[in-house]
Amino acid sequence: MLGLPSRPTTLPALLRDAAERFGEHPAYVDGATVTSYAELLVRVETAAAAYVARGLEPGRAVAVWAPNSTEWAVAALAVTYAGGVLVPLNSRYTAHEVADVLTRTDAAIAVVADGFLGRTQIADLAGLGTTTQLVDLADLADDGTTPDHLAEARQRADAATPDDVADVLFTSGTTGRSKGAMSAHRQTIGVAQAWAELGGVRAEDRYLVVNPFFHSFGYKIGIVVGLLTGATLFPVATFDVDQTMRTIQDQRITLLPGAPTIYQSLLAAPSRSDVDLSSLRLAVTGAAVVPVVLIERMRAASPDGLGIDQVVTAFGMTEAVVVTMCREGDSAETVATTNGRAIPGMEIRIDGAASPTDEGELLVRGEHVMLGYLDDPEATAAAIDADGWLHTGDVGTLDEAGNLRITDRLKDMYISGGFNVYPAEVEQVLLRLDGVDDVAVVGSPDERLGEVGTAYVVGSATAQDVVAFARQRLANFKVPRHVTHVDALPRNLSGKVLKTQLRSS
Template sequence: MDTIPAVLRAAAEEHGDRPAYVDGDRVVSFTGMLELVRRTAAGYRSRGFAPGERAAIWAPNSIDWVVAALAVSYAGGTLVPLNSRYTGHEAADIVERSGATLVVVADGFLGRHQIDELRAASELAGVRDLVDITTLADLATEPGDIDEVAAAVAPDDVADILFTSGTTGRPKGAMSAHRQTVGVARTWGELGGVTADDRYLVVNPFFHSFGYKVGIVTGLTTGATLYPLATFDLERTMELIETERISVLPGAPAIYQSLLTAPGRADRDLSSLRLAVTGAAVVPVVLIERMREELGIDQVVTAFGMTEAVVVTMAREGDDAELVATTCGRAIPRMETRIDAETPGESGELLVRGDFVMLGYLDDPAATAEAIDADGWLHTGDVGVLDEAGNLRITDRLKDMYISGGFNVYPAEVEQALMRMDGVDDVAVIGVPDERMGEVGKAYVVGLASGEDVIAFARERLANFKVPRFVETVDALPRNLSGKVLKTELRKN
């Protein structure tokens, strides 16, 4: 039961004809999902996809995304999700580095031509099949003995590789075993009290661990009905909550801020909401209070996680608003936390250890050894403090990473892109507070390039959430004696 194929089969057996997914007029039951996955996995295999190979999916949330992804696991492969907002260059880089032989793409999403973008960016020499997700049904075939392939998948096999940018700016692929992806999804569902009676609106992208692991996989472990949203649309979200009686709505703080300030919210019945899980940014205490009082959400909790360890801490039902807003809760079962500080109660680097820490970074033993020490502790790069009850409060970052709309942005990656621009002699990027997004980027530029041109240049090369919102021209960047930019000085501006 600790593999994704086994969890899918168990869900079909237990929940049968109950709806697993609802997307507009399309409803797929648990048995229906299993059948779609079996036929799609057989289709992958008929075109040469073999156990141990990797498949990338570059698409927004949809039922087809779920089918495409689960079929990768069912065919014995490893899933590599790609951010749907990536440029062709960003996507092609990860396809190449992961060695993906199969790529499933939502061609035309947001009015773009993703297949053309990929081919323009790379020869894709290792890719055997480039499939438009809308033609997935054409690829499906009779299952044959595909169930035997699925049954041969082992708990320790690599289930997925999720890429996260490193402080050097080069994305690193965090590998998780099936037992880890299934285990963390099941634990999250248990702590949230998620059951087959829940209707779960998935605003978080499936390419992110928040949407894939504690969305898709938690849906399978609990029997909850999932409602995927391709893009966050406030009116559509309120309509779904009201008409479908949505009970579970996790997301970044920006989602709830939008709901609270939405015109016409008073005319909507949102009383079905019972569980909200947020995190990824500093959460104002007043937001937690308003979510409980004005949106009527019974259980509002915060959590801390990262691609390398999907869920580390989580608040619990009954925790007061102050604790939920000012801490990330305490370690979940099978995980432990400690602060690397000489004196208890002092702040220091957060170290985490346990079953859900990644296996390591793909093809990068040096980065893996740097991240996970000999005793198994993952060095997060975040500075925090633990209270007597073990509740975690993040106080700073060793890395310069900031979080925009729930997505990690690594300034080094943005800086590397901008340094290729004519007219940019030097650049430093920091995160600055934003009421809706949590934080947005601000670039300090030395050179003749205008702010408008810098932003336009970034838009061509980076996903939208990475593009700086503000640009300030400066004569020089503050640096220490070793030449490192003093970002603390920039943050004082």
């Protein structure tokens, strides 16, 4: 790597290394609770011993279903410390969605923030008949572990290897069936190190983590970046613009990566002029089209802008986390209209392009591309060819400097508020509603969220019925915001819905 010295290539060893290097330096500030790197190791070892006491065997999956918090980080890091495989779950998922993932991963334990957003997660899962052991996040370490359990956890941490599977993060495909992207310890650490180097992250940085820990960006580019650099993380459970601005001011936050909607919310906040945001030095955004004027305003000094010293965009996906990234010194035009150049350890090309600037499917290859999809060799073979190129399904171009510009998607996926939404999954759910004879979902432009779902429905179900049914079974960001009734969906001769016609209607 270019900037940071070589670090351990397993997560348990990296955690121990961070505790030794950074000691009493704050690792997490969560409300009034401050946890140092030395304390973080103690807490993780205690939680790892609790997993052992609860019967976790090496190689078994442990799911974490909770919002951002220090406790999330402890629970997650303890999984690999105890020899398990981490499966982060979207905190907005319904119990039905979580139960499906628990079954497919054969999860031994699910750690749950019961009561988050006023819900009854454990009761809901129990009601679905899950056989996975359910543990309230607040009670994880309160189970009377013994010194033998702690000794066993430490032995498992010692036994971890760089090529062991560390985590499985779920994405989806155009078929609507979610797929679990597997990463090894060396990959989870390697991509975090590349990102940290390009951002110049250091121990003095104070990192407000708005990106969810269950997402690869919050987990790998948040928690793992902290272990590598000694930066202090401030977890955000739910985004509130006024609270976020107060935290930036009061805690002198320096790092604020996030979706474009985060910065648009800050710029539009009526109370922005009442707070001091001048401590911000690095913002990394992407996941949606970024207007040039947004980058300019993010960089502009107050009162017109946010005054962020370094603003860059990046391109990534669950299967590779971070693929490309802009660099310090790139123009606002480059940052806003491209996703930057390939990061160290990765290479990109445009499939079938006769010249570098031709449009085609983006292919990705390198150290950080996933090991494959969990228990799905056919999907893995379809995604990664014999030469190791990951076929992203995104259409783009490369300029002469190697900057990537995404121009379209081969897949129907759209991005709402920074989260990928796969229409086929939503359609499968809606087709179970009485009164929906046929349905197609497409992404529609939205000023605040980038894109939101529009459901084109054939049948007698009302728009209210469609939305209510979806809310019961899908995370909020997947629920269509608009419902349009049509007599029939446009299809080609093979029966495929012509979604291009729907988007332009």
